[in-house]
Amino acid sequence: MANMNMIQALNSAMDIMLGKDPSVILMGEDIGYFGGVFRATEGLQRKYGEHRVIDTPIAEGGIVATAIGMSINGLRPVAEIQFADYIYPGFDQIVSELARIRYRSAGDFFAPVTIRTPCGGGIRGGQTHSQSPEGIFTHVSGIKVVMPSNPFDAKGLLITCIEDDDPVIFFEPKRLYNGPFDGDPNKPAIPWSSHPKGQVDEGYYKVPLGKADIVRSGEALTIISYGTMVHVAVAAATAMNVDAEIIDLRSLVPLDVDTICSSVRKTGRCVVAHEATRFSGFGAEILSIIQEECFWDLEAPIQRVTGWDTPYPHAFEWEYFPGQARVKAALQSVMEPA
Amino acid sequence: MANMNMIQALNSAMDIMLGKDPSVILMGEDIGYFGGVFRATEGLQRKYGEHRVIDTPIAEGGIVATAIGMSINGLRPVAEIQFADYIYPGFDQIVSELARIRYRSAGDFFAPVTIRTPCGGGIRGGQTHSQSPEGIFTHVSGIKVVMPSNPFDAKGLLITCIEDDDPVIFFEPKRLYNGPFDGDPNKPAIPWSSHPKGQVDEGYYKVPLGKADIVRSGEALTIISYGTMVHVAVAAATAMNVDAEIIDLRSLVPLDVDTICSSVRKTGRCVVAHEATRFSGFGAEILSIIQEECFWDLEAPIQRVTGWDTPYPHAFEWEYFPGQARVKAALQSVMEPA
């Protein structure tokens, strides 16, 4: 066990997989010699060579497309898209190709590509360095979608994704790279070393997809979240001291419906929280499933806590971000007696 | 008034706007000399010239991008994407640019571009000529999303979209081009001339965005739908003779929440139907809004009727398509007494 921040944990996962499996390669913009704009691949090119940790042209569509071709030729590419905001030029190759190759070839071909990309706000990145587009990809049949909330999960999930024979988009909440974040930008930043999930096994281990993590169990209500909002939810529930059960989905596709529904059946009250915009966001799918599965158990309408239905403005980052105030308001309203 | 199928109605809308406003131009693959693979622009190049009805290279991204540039220079481009399945190469220009130009320039620039594209299955097009990706675009702040279900609305809505100063994606359910379709492929096809909404005013008129159409009012339950599924819903409700109120959304963004909620408050029971895949489809947003707004009025869980969470297979088109059987099963279950 060692203290790692999320960047170090991700780096460790890729280091281990490069060492373990000669078919694993890394590719992306500025990831090689430089080690990535967020340093996630630092030192790996020096260790494994320019031919396995490959700098690419600035062409997200070309990166995804060539990664697909490599995977058809027996490699397991891990492609970095520098910011999730820049994944859209690769959208056609992801939706029309990566997601469908196994299906359209009746399983004769498959593309084990992992796409890593930093998402979310909180670093004053403005509207083009803060997006959370995960919801869009959950609507695409054939792609798995993952988002960790801490270093331990990040490493174990990334190793699982690299070994998975299906394509995966692995979203990294960049605000969590250096430490947990409770939603209050005015508090001094705290490092992962102060958090239990900052204790990371240095060796090879996996965290399964489709298995949500019950961060905190409780009886009064259920909070379902993933990524940065897990920490905001914990802080808000603690501050209000409500006996909340807090679930970290970890993987959105596949989705751990059982854990979600058994919790809501128990509590009868539920808040769904994510940073992405509200309208047609992934929260809507979670809410819909609960409504369909647990209708008779619900004692109050499920509330969504989300970013607003606007781009993420540079000057109003904290008015946009769904912080503790927004979470608390939702907790209040689901606790109101019927 | 004249009998028009949906193609003729769309053609009439574009014809009228080309004649009325010199800044309107049409562009797209095979739309000019040929008149479009579905004939929607037939005759318009001959009438208005090659400089206003423009054939383009096969580059959806280039079509959207140049349309944006034209709109910044005072034109109102109506761009056709030959199939909605092929809109993804233009995704970045739509999401990162078209949707945000007004916002990021604080209103100093705006891009009145209308993107027309045929969607949906039912013509044996297989997985790449049958998709319904509308849900994805409803998650993108800054874009309006429209889908008509009949010739009269198609014409009035398209004229409204072309005159709208915000960008719009206009989805055309291609199975409805030549006639209404109740979901049964074995019945002989019936023409629009047999349907009241096939009666179309030959002149200029508008159908507003954000105003749903109550196709049929009823007391027992509410069916919310759009596009092809409106007709399937009517047929299923009639066959079961349930006193269903059937709502045709017409525009998904903006969404007519009032009409939806007042109906559900009245009936207490609701089915949401669309052809697109279920997981994170637009149905989830509708369901979520109803759950949030009408929770205490609901007497049964809202049911979603959708395509399956798979691509649209060539051989199993009718097993995939959400036909009357699937609608009826949902109607059954929402009618079950609590």
Add this chain to the structure above:
Amino acid sequence: MPRKSRLHLPHVPARPGEKPDFSYVQLSPAGAVPRPQVNARVKDVAPLSLELVRVLDDNADAVGPWHPHLDASELQVGLRHMMLTRIYDDRMQRMQRGGKISFYIRSLGEEAVSVAQGMALRPSDMLFPSYRNQGLHIVRGIPLVDMMCQLLSNSKDMCKGRQLPVMYHSRANNIFTISGNLATQFPQAVGWAMAAAIKGEDNLAATWMGEGSTAEADFHYALLFASVYQAPAILNVVNNQWAISTFQGYAGGEQRSFAARGPGYGMAGIRVDGNDFLAVYSVTQWAAERARTGGGPTLIEHVTYRGAAHSTSDDPARYRAKDDAEHWPLGDPILRLKAHLIKTGEWSEERHQALTAELEALVGSSWKQAVTFGTMSEGPKLNADLMFEDVFKDMPENLQRQQALMRKEQS
């Protein structure tokens, strides 16, 4: 508009009612274009992208430095493959017209491209075709019955009913699954080639698209990545002059050849007579040897003509001159190779007729066999349960549920 438009629109030489006009096609005499060393530098081979490499002249003689000097037996095999491709296309077209299959795409007039290239490459080279390369499948020996079963989406369909007709694939024969989305295969092929290089293997990747498809971003990505990493890939643009109703000028062909894009990206570009079996074979050999010896990628533009409708959903009478294919200056690939073989005493009308009859019989018997595995109307049918498989490697819980609901619905 107040003022007159100054927008330039590409010239389309002949529309319906006008007489075919191919004066825009720049030709070089057979044998006229020099053949550089396979390891020549890009700037020294640049002229190849504007000339037209031809071997078979108008007297059916094979001339010049690109003459591949193949054994007659090989040429006879090539002729057979081209004839089979065409006979197969004709029959399948008729089957579609007869309502037996939902859709079909012919390669009429373009047979030399797929057949000559398929023969010039190694079986271990990976192919990323478009929907108009059936010749490749035939060269690689995919049984006609298997191809027909795909067209029928029947119980023996290699795609399990998921793909439109003609979207074949063959893992065993190194042919990648065809996409309905244009151009996507191009950069995938380059990625495959990059992986071959990374693994130190000397197989190459070859891929095909039409000239209209070069407008897509994936064409650009493919050329860029192939050039940057000097990937062992052969990128083929089949310029059959039309993209459905859109003339090649709208893809940029009016200003410059498509082959010229190659040198623009720093790679070899060759413009070849796509209806000349020997020329296509020869340039492919050149590009393959160049790729295998570390010389990097080559872009090949095959100048040919779409002899038929775009597909069974299309009617070219609406947008191009009648009988234009007959006026195509580069003739018909089958007739040209046939004439050459006859002139060299390696073939005869009799043998040609006999072979035609043999191949028609083969196609006919294959069809009879294929339909025993089911048609659109009669069984055996694929089980609709298959709809839910292969979305993921293992079927997730929500798909299992949906599968059960579907069963209930169907019963």
Add this chain to the structure above:
Amino acid sequence: MPRKSRLHLPHVPARPGEKPDFSYVQLSPAGAVPRPQVNARVKDVAPLSLELVRVLDDNADAVGPWHPHLDASELQVGLRHMMLTRIYDDRMQRMQRGGKISFYIRSLGEEAVSVAQGMALRPSDMLFPSYRNQGLHIVRGIPLVDMMCQLLSNSKDMCKGRQLPVMYHSRANNIFTISGNLATQFPQAVGWAMAAAIKGEDNLAATWMGEGSTAEADFHYALLFASVYQAPAILNVVNNQWAISTFQGYAGGEQRSFAARGPGYGMAGIRVDGNDFLAVYSVTQWAAERARTGGGPTLIEHVTYRGAAHSTSDDPARYRAKDDAEHWPLGDPILRLKAHLIKTGEWSEERHQALTAELEALVGSSWKQAVTFGTMSEGPKLNADLMFEDVFKDMPENLQRQQALMRKEQS
């Protein structure tokens, strides 16, 4: 891997610890490259895409056919704009270091590109810049205070707080809003130019991107549509050799110049000394006249060097050789124009120092004025209600509700 990789990787001449090496940069002597007629055919101007157009020689003399023969007064204005750009950059960089603004991007060493081109174009020509073209805004007379208020996202910010610093725009001065997404402006500019042609107007569109951005699909779309419709557009690739840490070879520059993409798409391509004010002005004049007279688009590659870090978030010491900018063979654009003016007796050290002082004072006083409209820490602040405006022309009901909720949250 069992076998050794054969994948080619572009050569990077000098990394940290190595001494700068610019031997890879292909130079032509000043005055050596002929100047074709503006209406010359593409194939006749093709050599321009491989040569390097230069006017200012090493003795600070202006020589050769591309000499634009501008009045000294114009050159002095150009010098002033370049100096102001650099002084503005330096000060804003310091403001970012001091925590006054969140982010900044300098154009150190590239000032001639924006300033000379801005001056060579008409005010009615539409500009689609990247984030490193501040010189354009300065040439077009955008008040420094307005630019600074954008950097501060303060109450006078033209973007109402929505954009990162440096993402300026000016409707009144025909400068389009800058995007954080690379390359998207290129085909938009072509669309704007197509519209100008459709409307019969003779304005043109000019756009800029870095060499690294040419890898994006939008670069391809722009060249293709510009070529097909012969759009009156000037497409500028600013090759400053680096894309953050990625050397230009990874964008394709190792195999061929970026200007050479132009002829590949059938349009004029010119490679110019980007640090030579006179050369940049002259090729821009040529391209503009060509576009206005119906000669179609031109692709211009400006060969220059990124003198500073990519942005305030970047540290080039991690990936490139120390002091490399000082070894750049094409020198510094300001020093070169200054030397030329002094040599021609139109400038002096004294005047230069005086002007420097004047511009520093101007920037300083502008900053003082800008901060009165608010800073990141002190007010006046923008009203957060603005977050919900301009998503659509009229604020829809759901955004009005969210706006109300946000107000409640903040109170």
